[in-house]
Amino acid sequence: MHNLNDDIQNCYKNLTGNIKKKMLEKGYNQEQLASLLGISQxxxxxxxxxxxKKRFTLDQVIALSYIFECSVDELLGFITYSSSDISKYTVGAFLSQLLERNLAKVNEITKKEDAYIMEYNDYSPFPEPKHYPKKTVHYIAIYIPDYWPLPHKNEYDYEFELSNALEKGNCTPMYGVNDFLRKYCEINRNKDSLSEETYKAVINDLLNHLRFD
Structure with a gap:
């Protein structure tokens, strides 16, 4: 059974961790930040x-978002992107967060692909495309496991995660995301048979189920 208390606890860990990161970025110590919030150090x-048991209030979280010039979603770890936000930096930052939190794994795969690579030669100052029909390409594949990953940092962390795995079964906090990705890929394969409106409606429905999972 899904445990909402675990989600809330993880969310609060995200919040406190992000506040500490923002403090470093802005150069605030605890005394300075406490003064800005109007509370004691x-x-x-x-x-x-x-x-x-002491928690930030909603008003304080909103105040922190103004102090750090970021959204409340970002502080809580619910980062949302518009199409203009999808850059090499934001994609890299998002994937690195998944890997740092042990919510995703990484592996290397090798494929043979047609490739056109811009190359210089001795006769021209400008690069020209060169065709490699079966170029060996190495990719870093990031995937979300369907099993409970057990850490090996120390005995306490291992025992804590093991007890969670035994209690909650073969799942991870990102199980719903993996399920979404499988359904998304299946729908995307049949995208040409759907109208754009229907396609968007189906994807939005999947995302809404993920939001309240």
């Missing part, structure tokens, strides 16, 4: 500890 320190 002691209360700020307690709120930054996910294991402490």
């Amino acid at each position: 002691a209360n700020l320190s307690k709120s930054l500890n996910p294991k402490n």
Whole structure:
């Protein structure tokens, strides 16, 4: 059974972790940030500890988003992108977060592909495309496991994750995302048989199920 309390706890860990990162980026120490929030340094320190019962209020989270010049979603780890945001940097940042949090794994695959590569020669100052019919291409493949990954950092982390795995079964916090990707790929293969309106409606329905999973 899905445990909402676990999601809330993970969300708060994201929040406190992102606040600490933003503090480093902005050059704020705890005393300075506490002053901007209008609270004591002691209360700020307690709120930054996910294991402490002291929590940031909604008003304080909103204030932090103004202080750090970012969205509340970003602080909570729910990063959303518009089409103009999809750059090499944002894609790299998003994938690195998945890997850092052990929510995704990485492997290398090799394929033979037709490739056109711009190359210089001795007779022209301008590069020209050269065709490689069966070029060996190495890719880094990032995938989301369907099993519970167990860390090996220390005995405590291992035992904690193992107990969660035994209690909740063969799933990860990203299981719903993997399920979404499988359905998305299946729909995308049949995209040409659907109208654009129907295609968007089906994808939005999948995303909405993922939002409330």
